[in-house]
Amino acid sequence: MTTSITDQLTHADAAIGVVFDPRVSTVIDDGAALTLRPAAVVMDLDRLGMMQPSRLSFMRTLVRRMVQEAWRITEERFALDDHGYGEAIYCLEAGSESYRFVVFSSPLENAHRNDRVISNQWDLTMALVRGNLSDAQLDQLRLNVPLQEAGRMEENVLVLSRANRSARSFAEVVARLAAGQQPDVERLKIAGYLCRTTAVYGSGKFGMAGWHVVKTSCRSFRTPFSGEMFTCYMLRHFSCRQVEHIARQRSPSSAVTLAPEIERYIGIGNATGLGMAPFLIKHPVLISHWMTQREIALARIMSQTDCDAPKLCALQSMLGQVVQHLQETTVAADYQTSRNQILIAACLALIAKVAQPAFSDTLKRGGWQGLQTFVEDHYGPAAEELVQVLLFELYPHLVDPLEESMAADETLDLDSGMTLVELLVLLETHYDWALNIDFNDPNHHALFWYRSEEKMEPRLGDRACDAGAERELPLLIALGARQCFDAIQKSLAENPESLVVDFLIGHPDQLATVRRVQTLCGLPYGDIRGNLSDRNLEPMHLLRAKLSFFGVGKFDPKSRLWVRNTMFQGAPIIEDLSQDINPDHWYFPTAPVL
Amino acid sequence: MLRVSYGELLAQLKQSFEAFGYSLGEYESAATCVLSLELWGFGGLALLEAALPSLELHKQWAPGVTYESNALMLDCYQGSALFGLIPSLELIYVKARQHGASRATLLNCTEPEFVLPLLMQVCQRGYYASIHWPSTEDPTQLRWVLLEGDVSGIRVDSKIWQANAPLQASVSIEVARPDSAFSSDHSDPEGQGLLLQDHWGNAALQALFEERYMSSVTIDPWLWSRLQDLGRQVLVPSTEASRSGAGAD
Known part of the structure; x- marks a missing residue:
């Protein structure tokens, strides 16, 4: 047995932060104790794959801000040729701030148009720029924005993105507008956008302004991903103007513009692959913050006792809207179609149930918790997640203020003076889900994540047959917890009195895991409870979780590794921003009736 | 650039x-x-x-760590301070936490400046720290940095002192609790005499x-x-x- 080179600290002295009970998490909210759902439920990977967009999703909060603060967006330049190629600049005035959205449209052969991040040609490339644009900077943008990852941006550029025309809808919408007709709504139900983004970059990449700069000095985009979401919103606007322009050039005498109802129904497409998944693992504090706000919103609502007839009626109406939305959603994957069908059936059943006087009376007495329990028991967790976000719509005053708490200091703390026994207990208590995985079973350690040399695209490999496992990304939190646990047990067997610092001197490779465990023991929702190396891993669940925070709809998996979806469908258009409108009417959007 | x-x-x-x-x-x-x-x-x-x-x-590389009389001796074997020192610096901190103050000497360490950010992290927990080492270019000059802080921020002073003769090629570190007898006096740390430069206020x-x-x-x-x-x-x-x-x- 070796001798510890440190002395024992007292328990109280060694404690780090506030440690939560993983079975029940309680927060003090406006003087009252709120009980949040346990992390074992909220952070279960399968459940994360059932998340729905909500009032707290970044697209929703952005649109609310745009309307509430009366953002003014004007066209400064629209220089496109007959085919829609050229450039356009839009000015955003938001309070005392101004920004420019610059988009370049270039010819692209069909053979070069695809959704992969590793592509290097696009129909549209664009940037969101802070302040005014000088001629010199515009020239610099013309040179660099079309290059995307290969270009360099000025430090007043906040966001860089690109998009392709939809093969399903762009040309057809142009043809119909040129012929004096509105787009076919039935076709828009299938592809409710004209263009589809394949990447949206921010946070200091390629020379752009870092997130810490945007957060502190760009009030309009102070919440996470709001600049990125605004760029997509402007792309949506531009795509509508672009089809109108091409139609007008093609047939000046007959061309019509988009009807406002149609334009609102046109969103922007998005294709997302595995690149989103590592973010969820690498930013546990931020993810915990996001999830906590959702859970606080839910807990606030569960504590309400006004489960009255008007609210139940509104809930029925929303459920009906969800049914229509899902019926109008066309997806490629059978399993997603099946999921949508099950949700439709659950919504219809719940509408009928709520209409029963005996049931609604029960709810009026028991409150929303009774509804939650009923939905979970009878329709399953997917329906439960759906009903939760619908309840958010009934209590905007309880939910919306939480949007300002979505940013977080992401530092991971280290308490090197903690006893090693305490660290072991933290692992046993908070990472039981990880310690229960048998990593000796090859199926539980089958996959690895890595970065390809092609644009550093994250990819999944199979240890049994693919090269690159020696360079895998450090995303396997469950395995890391197991390895740390085993190493601690070994150290404690040699010296039961040792401290974390003693352990780290012998095991510096455990530094990241120790920091993570010590920090996240005070944050209930930081770690996703799933084994990312399991042969049966469904990466789509990770994508769905993050995309729900963005607020996307029409979730359409194309394989187990990538998904198409729709952004801003149903959202107010620019002309609506100056009107006295409800900025939140567009959840689960449905097709317009002309 | x-x-x-x-x-x-x-x-x-x-x-x-x-x-x-x-x-x-x-x-x-x-x-x-x-x-x-x-x-x-x-x-x-x-x-x-x-x-x-x-x-x-x-x-x-990993430093060789010995501990005697509340003082740590770390042999870096010509390794850079950029890597390998986090657990050792944490050990200095833990010692200060236990005893009020602790000292460490780094031998055969290159780029000792890389210790500074690690000490800043210690100071953000409400501790004082100082580090001094002889200049690589002129071993008669002593570079000295004192740090103090808390979660709200770090205060740093850096000075260069001139000695009469070449100094021992080692790095000295001290970490202390604010309630300890640690001196935040900015005067000559090791009797080197002449203040050459008050580097940063x-x-x-x-x-x-x-x-x-x-x-x-x-x-x-x-x-x-x-x-x-x-x-x-x-x-x-x-x-x-x-x-x-x-x-x-």
């Missing part, structure tokens, strides 16, 4: 250091060290440029940090290119099979 963003540089440093074979926690800390030194005006990137050859030669340092933090970082294109070359070593060559298994059909 090339201009890169704070986040971009941090990400590149992490990836480049990952290529040295260090673990996640180690390379993240090392990247933060370089960036912190750069932002605080201590020339993190220049130090890194000078250290790169030895970093590539001396991968994955707090206000100037803080202003510099904030200015740099809110703008971009300039970097020698050669160094940036070298870091990118290093970083590429963690990437996996692309094959048709890997392409088909990672996204759109």
Whole structure:
């Protein structure tokens, strides 16, 4: 047995932060104790794959801000040729701030148009720029924005993105507008956008302004991903103007513009692959913050006792809207179609149930918790997640203020003076889900994540047959917890009195895991409870979780590794921003009736 | 010079250091060290440029640690302070936490400036720290930095002292609780006599940090290119099979 080179600290002295009970998490909210759902439920990977967009999703909060603060967006330049190629600049005035959205449209052969991040040609490339644009900077943008990852941006550029025309809808919408007709709504139900983004970059990449700069000095985009979401919103606007322009050039005498109802129904497409998944693992504090706000919103609502007839009626109406939305959603994957069908059936059943006087009376007495329990028991967790976000719509005053708490200091703390026994207990208590995985079973350690040399695209490999496992990304939190646990047990067997610092001197490779465990023991929702190396891993669940925070709809998996979806469908258009409108009417959007 | 963003540089440093074979926690800390030194005006990137050859030669070293009479002796075996010292610095902190103050001597350590950000992290817990070492260029000059702080921020003073004779080539570190007898007196730390330069005042340092933090970082294109070359070593060559298994059909 070796001798510890440190002395024992007292328990109280060694404690780090506030440690939560993983079975029940309680927060003090406006003087009252709120009980949040346990992390074992909220952070279960399968459940994360059932998340729905909500009032707290970044697209929703952005649109609310745009309307509430009366953002003014004007066209400064629209220089496109007959085919829609050229450039356009839009000015955003938001309070005392101004920004420019610059988009370049270039010819692209069909053979070069695809959704992969590793592509290097696009129909549209664009940037969101802070302040005014000088001629010199515009020239610099013309040179660099079309290059995307290969270009360099000025430090007043906040966001860089690109998009392709939809093969399903762009040309057809142009043809119909040129012929004096509105787009076919039935076709828009299938592809409710004209263009589809394949990447949206921010946070200091390629020379752009870092997130810490945007957060502190760009009030309009102070919440996470709001600049990125605004760029997509402007792309949506531009795509509508672009089809109108091409139609007008093609047939000046007959061309019509988009009807406002149609334009609102046109969103922007998005294709997302595995690149989103590592973010969820690498930013546990931020993810915990996001999830906590959702859970606080839910807990606030569960504590309400006004489960009255008007609210139940509104809930029925929303459920009906969800049914229509899902019926109008066309997806490629059978399993997603099946999921949508099950949700439709659950919504219809719940509408009928709520209409029963005996049931609604029960709810009026028991409150929303009774509804939650009923939905979970009878329709399953997917329906439960759906009903939760619908309840958010009934209590905007309880939910919306939480949007300002979505940013977080992401530092991971280290308490090197903690006893090693305490660290072991933290692992046993908070990472039981990880310690229960048998990593000796090859199926539980089958996959690895890595970065390809092609644009550093994250990819999944199979240890049994693919090269690159020696360079895998450090995303396997469950395995890391197991390895740390085993190493601690070994150290404690040699010296039961040792401290974390003693352990780290012998095991510096455990530094990241120790920091993570010590920090996240005070944050209930930081770690996703799933084994990312399991042969049966469904990466789509990770994508769905993050995309729900963005607020996307029409979730359409194309394989187990990538998904198409729709952004801003149903959202107010620019002309609506100056009107006295409800900025939140567009959840689960449905097709317009002309 | 090339201009890169704070986040971009941090990400590149992490990836480049990952290529040295260090673990996640180690390379993240090392990247933060370089960036912190750069932002605080201590020339993190220049130090890194000078250290790169030895970093590539001396991968994955760990200091020899001995502990006697509340003083640590760390032999770095000619390794850079950029790597390998986090647990040892934590040990100094734990000792100070237990006993009020603790001292450490680093032998055979290159680029001792990289210890500064680690000490800053200690000070953010409400501790004092000081570090001094003889200048590489002139071993009769002593570089001395005193740090104090809390969660709200760090205050740093840096001075250069002139000695009459070459100083011992070691790095001295002291960490202390604010309630200890540790002196925050800025006078001559080891009787070296002449104050050559009051390197930074707090206000100037803080202003510099904030200015740099809110703008971009300039970097020698050669160094940036070298870091990118290093970083590429963690990437996996692309094959048709890997392409088909990672996204759109």
